[in-house]
Amino acid sequence: MKVVNDFSWKIAGVAGDGILNAGLMLARCCMRGGLNVFASAEYPSLIRGGHNHLDVRVSEKPTYSHTKHLSLLVALNMDSVRKHAKKLLPGGGIIYDGDQLKLMEQDVGRSDIKLYPVPLLALAEQAGGKIMRNVVAMGATIGLTGFDIELFNEILRFNFGGKKGEAVVQANILAARFGCDYIREHYCRSGDDKPGGYKSVDNIDGRYSIDGGHPGDGFGFRLERREGNGHIFLSGNEAIVAGAIKAGCKFFAAYPMTPASSILHGMAANEKAFDMVVKHTEDEIAAINMAIGASFAGVRAMTATSGGGFALMAEGFGLAAQTETPIVVVEAQRPGPATGMATHSGQGDLRFVLHASTDEFPRIVIAPGDVTDCFFKTVHAFNLAEKYQLPVVVMTDKYLGESYASVEEFGHRGLKMERGKFIPDGELANNGHEYRRYKITEDGVSPRAVPGQKGGMHTASSYEHDEEGFEREEEETRIAMHHKRFRKLETASKEIPEPEIYGPAKADVTILSWGSPKGPIKEAMKLLQKDGIAANYLQIMYLSPFPAKKVAETIKKAKRCVIVESNMTSMLNSLVREHCLLDVRDKVLRYDGRPFNPEDIYQSIKAMVAG
Amino acid sequence: MKVVNDFSWKIAGVAGDGILNAGLMLARCCMRGGLNVFASAEYPSLIRGGHNHLDVRVSEKPTYSHTKHLSLLVALNMDSVRKHAKKLLPGGGIIYDGDQLKLMEQDVGRSDIKLYPVPLLALAEQAGGKIMRNVVAMGATIGLTGFDIELFNEILRFNFGGKKGEAVVQANILAARFGCDYIREHYCRSGDDKPGGYKSVDNIDGRYSIDGGHPGDGFGFRLERREGNGHIFLSGNEAIVAGAIKAGCKFFAAYPMTPASSILHGMAANEKAFDMVVKHTEDEIAAINMAIGASFAGVRAMTATSGGGFALMAEGFGLAAQTETPIVVVEAQRPGPATGMATHSGQGDLRFVLHASTDEFPRIVIAPGDVTDCFFKTVHAFNLAEKYQLPVVVMTDKYLGESYASVEEFGHRGLKMERGKFIPDGELANNGHEYRRYKITEDGVSPRAVPGQKGGMHTASSYEHDEEGFEREEEETRIAMHHKRFRKLETASKEIPEPEIYGPAKADVTILSWGSPKGPIKEAMKLLQKDGIAANYLQIMYLSPFPAKKVAETIKKAKRCVIVESNMTSMLNSLVREHCLLDVRDKVLRYDGRPFNPEDIYQSIKAMVAG
Amino acid sequence: MDGKEFKVPMNGNGSNGNGVEVSHGLKVLQDRKKTTMAGLTPKELPTWCGGCGDFNILFTIKNTLVELDIDPASTAIFSGIGCGSKTPHFIKTYGFEGLHGRSLPVATGTLLANHHLNVIVVTGDGDGYGIGGNHLIHTMRRNFNMTHIIQNNEVYGLTKGQYSPTSPAGFRSPSTPQGAIDTPVNPISLAITMGATYVARGYAYEVKHLQKLLADGIRHKGYALIDVFQPCSTYNKINTIAWYKEHLYKLEDSGHDPADKMLALSKAMGDGDKLPIGLFYRENRPTYEDSMPQLNGVPLVKKDISDIDITPMLQRFK
Amino acid sequence: MDGKEFKVPMNGNGSNGNGVEVSHGLKVLQDRKKTTMAGLTPKELPTWCGGCGDFNILFTIKNTLVELDIDPASTAIFSGIGCGSKTPHFIKTYGFEGLHGRSLPVATGTLLANHHLNVIVVTGDGDGYGIGGNHLIHTMRRNFNMTHIIQNNEVYGLTKGQYSPTSPAGFRSPSTPQGAIDTPVNPISLAITMGATYVARGYAYEVKHLQKLLADGIRHKGYALIDVFQPCSTYNKINTIAWYKEHLYKLEDSGHDPADKMLALSKAMGDGDKLPIGLFYRENRPTYEDSMPQLNGVPLVKKDISDIDITPMLQRFK
Ligand SMILES: Cc1ncc(C[n+]2csc(CCOP(=O)(O)OP(=O)(O)O)c2C)c(N)n1
Ligand SMILES: Cc1ncc(C[n+]2csc(CCOP(=O)(O)OP(=O)(O)O)c2C)c(N)n1
Ligand code: SF4
Numbered sequence A, B: 001m002k003v004v005n006d007f008s009w010k011i012a013g014v015a016g017d018g019i020l021n022a023g024l025m026l027a028r029c030c031m032r033g034g035l036n037v038f039a040s041a042e043y044p045s046l047i048r049g050g051h052n053h054l055d056v057r058v059s060e061k062p063t064y065s066h067t068k069h070l071s072l073l074v075a076l077n078m079d080s081v082r083k084h085a086k087k088l089l090p091g092g093g094i095i096y097d098g099d100q101l102k103l104m105e106q107d108v109g110r111s112d113i114k115l116y117p118v119p120l121l122a123l124a125e126q127a128g129g130k131i132m133r134n135v136v137a138m139g140a141t142i143g144l145t146g147f148d149i150e151l152f153n154e155i156l157r158f159n160f161g162g163k164k165g166e167a168v169v170q171a172n173i174l175a176a177r178f179g180c181d182y183i184r185e186h187y188c189r190s191g192d193d194k195p196g197g198y199k200s201v202d203n204i205d206g207r208y209s210i211d212g213g214h215p216g217d218g219f220g221f222r223l224e225r226r227e228g229n230g231h232i233f234l235s236g237n238e239a240i241v242a243g244a245i246k247a248g249c250k251f252f253a254a255y256p257m258t259p260a261s262s263i264l265h266g267m268a269a270n271e272k273a274f275d276m277v278v279k280h281t282e283d284e285i286a287a288i289n290m291a292i293g294a295s296f297a298g299v300r301a302m303t304a305t306s307g308g309g310f311a312l313m314a315e316g317f318g319l320a321a322q323t324e325t326p327i328v329v330v331e332a333q334r335p336g337p338a339t340g341m342a343t344h345s346g347q348g349d350l351r352f353v354l355h356a357s358t359d360e361f362p363r364i365v366i367a368p369g370d371v372t373d374c375f376f377k378t379v380h381a382f383n384l385a386e387k388y389q390l391p392v393v394v395m396t397d398k399y400l401g402e403s404y405a406s407v408e409e410f411g412h413r414g415l416k417m418e419r420g421k422f423i424p425d426g427e428l429a430n431n432g433h434e435y436r437r438y439k440i441t442e443d444g445v446s447p448r449a450v451p452g453q454k455g456g457m458h459t460a461s462s463y464e465h466d467e468e469g470f471e472r473e474e475e476e477t478r479i480a481m482h483h484k485r486f487r488k489l490e491t492a493s494k495e496i497p498e499p500e501i502y503g504p505a506k507a508d509v510t511i512l513s514w515g516s517p518k519g520p521i522k523e524a525m526k527l528l529q530k531d532g533i534a535a536n537y538l539q540i541m542y543l544s545p546f547p548a549k550k551v552a553e554t555i556k557k558a559k560r561c562v563i564v565e566s567n568m569t570s571m572l573n574s575l576v577r578e579h580c581l582l583d584v585r586d587k588v589l590r591y592d593g594r595p596f597n598p599e600d601i602y603q604s605i606k607a608m609v610a611g
Numbered sequence C, D: 001m002d003g004k005e006f007k008v009p010m011n012g013n014g015s016n017g018n019g020v021e022v023s024h025g026l027k028v029l030q031d032r033k034k035t036t037m038a039g040l041t042p043k044e045l046p047t048w049c050g051g052c053g054d055f056n057i058l059f060t061i062k063n064t065l066v067e068l069d070i071d072p073a074s075t076a077i078f079s080g081i082g083c084g085s086k087t088p089h090f091i092k093t094y095g096f097e098g099l100h101g102r103s104l105p106v107a108t109g110t111l112l113a114n115h116h117l118n119v120i121v122v123t124g125d126g127d128g129y130g131i132g133g134n135h136l137i138h139t140m141r142r143n144f145n146m147t148h149i150i151q152n153n154e155v156y157g158l159t160k161g162q163y164s165p166t167s168p169a170g171f172r173s174p175s176t177p178q179g180a181i182d183t184p185v186n187p188i189s190l191a192i193t194m195g196a197t198y199v200a201r202g203y204a205y206e207v208k209h210l211q212k213l214l215a216d217g218i219r220h221k222g223y224a225l226i227d228v229f230q231p232c233s234t235y236n237k238i239n240t241i242a243w244y245k246e247h248l249y250k251l252e253d254s255g256h257d258p259a260d261k262m263l264a265l266s267k268a269m270g271d272g273d274k275l276p277i278g279l280f281y282r283e284n285r286p287t288y289e290d291s292m293p294q295l296n297g298v299p300l301v302k303k304d305i306s307d308i309d310i311t312p313m314l315q316r317f318k
């Protein structure tokens, strides 16, 4: 019996092989076929060469991350075989170019998987060009899994249609068909249950389909089409872009930096359609200061960067706090120190973001855990920033920002835009008094006027200042303003949602985490459950203000606690210690630049529970 | 009976009044007279105007800080009277210009102090120019306290001698004499015990002295000359400069920023005499990167800045860590956020410095507490930086860096310069193997070659790298290098001294603090002792690596603990919580930009112990 | 002057910039009183040293706003940190005293968010040509419609007298006790090279001349740099009023043609003993704002954001 | 070549830079073998895309070091972050691949710490003219003896194709999908204006011409900027090899005089369709290092620091 619709696919080769696009097409194809998908890639800080690979996870049930184990590997070079063949599940297989690699069972070192040589390059050339090698491999994948080739052709039309023209579309469709036919002809002669079909069949409408026969000989996995579910397929960064646009962000300034660059690209691509100004600046210092300027003028403004760029923004970050100018900063983590591992993932910036810039001031730090969080938390970030007139950081990382998932379409209509204490023109003009931009109020928030409004004139200053904004150094003024700023955080903390618990209320083990490990953790929980280990998981989404009460409660109630995060010193535990005076001794930490996978989390926790 | 040699003096006026110089002359004069002195000033972020004042504390016994209460106030305007008269001790007095201010007892609101109008401006003009108004006031101070006017004249010669010429010296001596004579003539007719003398007396050598009569009528304080003690009188920043020069710092780059600018000035002034290159750069980013470049070439290098500049340096700070290039960064704190209170003091940057820059990496953070610490800890900073090839931060603040104290001359000869693992030319040239700059070693430290050495060629990279320095992204390499870097901190922590305890082993209250409150705390301990409260004090000088064991031990052993520091959230307590899982509930915190004074600490702790 | 008020419907709370653009770079509001010196003067008084050139620059900026009858509520003045950067506090318009060296990006953000505002930037030479140099060169080539006034006292005033990027060679200061050895920045040739479209130099003690330069600069549609020689009575003992008296001459008096770029450059770099003040160079080039289709209609700040429909963009993820 | 080794006594562990200065800006070590291509080539191979101009630039730098017989051990190459900034890894000298935009200050620090080293800086256009702009303009006016090579592909390569400060107007990229509207930086006129003393432009596919520019630049005593047009085969589809073939001409062929500053500026700003390569400007001005008395003797790195006597300075605190 084949495993149906529970499939992990990897394509691996060198940078410049066009792996990313290929994989995303396959994933989208599966999504349109009613399945759930997740796609993530690993690539080096190079434009060509180095080792690149992309995972597509496909499942009938909701799926949240890539997996360590694979059903099918498309290996574009020997290096890829060496690195990944061991991850194949029994019944899995390798598609590779038999003209270029001569693979034997002993090369792979195992007999429980199948080798599927396909002349990828030759077929691509036959279809019209080497560049379509990956499309041939996609077609082969469709053929081998018995999935719907015409659905894949739709994707090819979607992808190459508008911009590239019909000839390109047709060549790609041909390439896919060559791949599909080749694999069916050579490796799909007999199914597990009954003899299989051969090639694709031309339909009367000029389209074609697989002949209904069975997928690959001895291949243990099969993909079947299901009812479409209207999901959307996008990355964390794309969800942030969608969230920012929804939230009415009209000004976005940034300097490119992996893994935040695609936010810049996404915003720029939508600049015209949504009436925004998007500026690629001279550096990150300019980016944050421009965002502050735009917000000073009354516009919702954002910037996005990674750790190195955030370091350059640290001074401006404090300026936003001091002038009480709302801004949203996306901090997309990658490993350091310094340039570090530019294209990899990690969660080593938490403490830096929590403490960046001179002296103490309130900030809100939100760490979405998945694509859907990325959308809604970005919207919330803008609301919080404006309501409390302070900087809000949305912390992500490479794995979250650059991984793609199929998710329910965001119900975005009617989401509330809470703009806080803007003073209407009328009120300002008529109040007769001197306007006080930094009026001391009970909730810490002062009514806000913006340039152009009559009667609201004031100077915002990076110095300590009085209620009108004038530079002051008197003890009392300083204390009053310091307190006022912190009072905003107290007020905000009343509306900031508590961390959410996933899984059963009573569990053998309670996982604490923040940010991108969410997906792998949710998958690991399924694996643990299969082994009869009940796990639940507290997702700490808002890290400042830190939800000490809920976290402490959870830890105290838990039978056993484990922290999962991507850094060496366990920054989350340092926060738990600091804020809750509790120590979580069990931890699963990863800091080699790679994201967690469900299997490793599962194994680690299982060993803990056993040990 | 007058209080002898226990004296607190303040001069107050507007910026541009030349208050600082005047006060420092008085302090130096007292030091040369064998007394202990401490001087600190408060001024606004303006070149002219605003409220300025300077305290000089004089004592027969060692003295560590300014005091809240005053013996004598020199008030250069009415504002100064209003702000400071209430701080005068009974028996204290105010010297002011009677031609400009008409003061009555009721203006001051108390009858237990004396008013000493002196025509400061008129006497200064008579002596040669308005500008000498402060010198007249100094002379009056000497007269009123009965101190040695000829010693003060020496200081005037020392100060104005070389650069300004004899005429200026003579005019100043005259001005001082006018002040002294005026006060003695008008207010020193009778001592507390017997009738006093009048004016100064010309000696045969052309010099003059006070006539031996008694100081001011009803004035409760008196200064008496003691045996000289060879002390030196300098600020924290000057001690850092001395330390850096001693340590062989040959390259210093900085961008001016209060309160770190005087380090730049001090280094520049000594550039020629000590063969150093001192560069005022285009910005702080350049400053830290230049220091890294110089250190890469094998030279000890330093930079100095305040919080805003440190924010700009954050990225470079990580570069030093990643390339394992030793540098010393002085971070002189001032209140924020942002520009904040540029000329005031605070300790709000601790967490920022501990966590600045992308991802996790080892750094050593040292917070000297007084002028002597500033010297020796700067030297230690250079040794640690080179031995462990990492960035070391010396954290100070405005109060520490810009306050002056008389201290024992540093015994600097023979201080050991520990340069760590430089490879001698011979070894390098002969070893035949490829040189590995980032060789994995047990202690984490790799042998170091510098440009110009044959056989040591390598490229230092801000990327994650292998032992030779080449960019690498493999999991194992990353982990090995991450561990190697952190291992250096472990090695270093074995030689880093534990925090020191001041005061009795058994105490009613144990004070925990770091940095500049040291002086006021030591003074407060004296006050507590007078009230029969035994206090001791743990000075946490090295904040990273955090001395968790010693701190925890101390807290657990203590009858009662109090944290004293200059920020609102008690960052030290957050560290205690994080590292020791202990909470210190009693705190004395100040965050209005002003330094602690002994009296306030004493009062607060006394109230705690009572309550 | 009483007039019609333009109301552009806006998203609930907060609205602004009812400005319409007239004559070149200048924007005015119509429903308001005439701008007066008194109206521009807040209660706080400047705290500069006696004899500081910043007083005159402040006074001249205010005079120019009066002369041009610019609406204070539609004007925003940006500065960095330094003695002169305290200026926004002393003019009753909107103001933003940001970080040292970072005024230009803040001003840019505001301008793009509401391009109906009059945007003026006032910074010191250290701020503008030193730490802020990167923003300066890139802002100039973008040609935003803003007026940038540099209080060039050739020294760091607020931090007590260190040399600045424009300090003359040999300048002794606490950071250059042996005398500066860097070749000073020439702001005029730099600005011309980097694409500034109005490049002038004034002198704090030639207020009428300065006012004309400022007025023309504000009227100019595009980025206008006006470098102003500003005696610092406390820390610059070289470039004093007396020194300037001897060393300045007016470009106008030498028959200069501000349309001639190479001539402007050679005047700027002229190695004679005398330094010219006046308008070096002027050019018309489309502004950055005018090149952005999304700014042709209402300013960003007036866009309704209450419930933006992102359905079309989400379609692309299907 | 076998020769005498200069040994300057040094503080215990570590010593270096046995260089002596000969002929202008160039330093050589005497006790060593001749520099060869093989000797300059480490085991790691460049990973640039096929057709990338960086290969040729790398090759030409190495050839130049061979031509000039420069001692690799006394040479340090600095870069920032970008495709081209990986260059130091591919030349066997000392190298430092620092932060994006920050190579110049690192190089400056090294140079001042040991001015007997040959200091070369290699950065991209984004790195050098974009984020690193402030260091660039201030380094130029200081005139350190260093050679600065800019791999100017008019695009951000490593971050996947965004426009750069030198991208032509209208350049479409992921960050400028409607086309760039900033006026591009003109590195040549900027360098001349800011005081660079050797200003040239080469082209990656004119290697002999480039080698001459590099060799002269390294020999030049002072700051030499060599902007090199570098086709980026992956992301710059405008400035391709074919495009350059049509648009470049050599200054030498047009009888240019590199001593004439105004002429150099006008050539740099020339608005014809064609772009000149070659040496635009050269001037002799004392270097920064030469203006510092403390650097006249031994380099800083050779000063004995084992027990410095600070008694004289402490005297002043008595
Ligand atoms: C990041 C940062 N670095 C340094 C400073 C300190 N600082 C304040 S003003 C100033 C220089 C002022 O010179 P200039 O810009 O010429 O203005 P002026 O005071 O002469 O008007 C400096 C270095 C700062 N505020 N921020
Ligand atoms: C502070 C910082 N911001 C952004 C980046 C990301 N980054 C790396 S290389 C690069 C631009 C590369 O362009 P260029 O300098 O022209 O070099 P090229 O790749 O074209 O050779 C950027 C933006 C970074 N490493 N550091
Ligand atoms: S220091 Fe100079 S620039 Fe600053 S206020 Fe005084 S005179 Fe003006």
Ligand code: SF4
Pocket: A047, A048, D047, D048, D049, D050, D051, D052, D053, D054, D083, D084, D153, D157, D158, D231, D232, D233, D234, D235
């Ligand atoms: S992206 Fe461009 S610059 Fe980078 S390696 Fe490829 S061709 Fe060269």
Ligand SMILES: [Mg+2]
Pocket: C082, C124, C125, C126, C151, C152, C153, C154, C155, C156, C157, C164
């Ligand atoms: Mg200045």
Ligand SMILES: [Mg+2]
Pocket: D082, D124, D125, D126, D151, D152, D153, D154, D155, D156, D157, D164
């Ligand atoms: Mg480039």
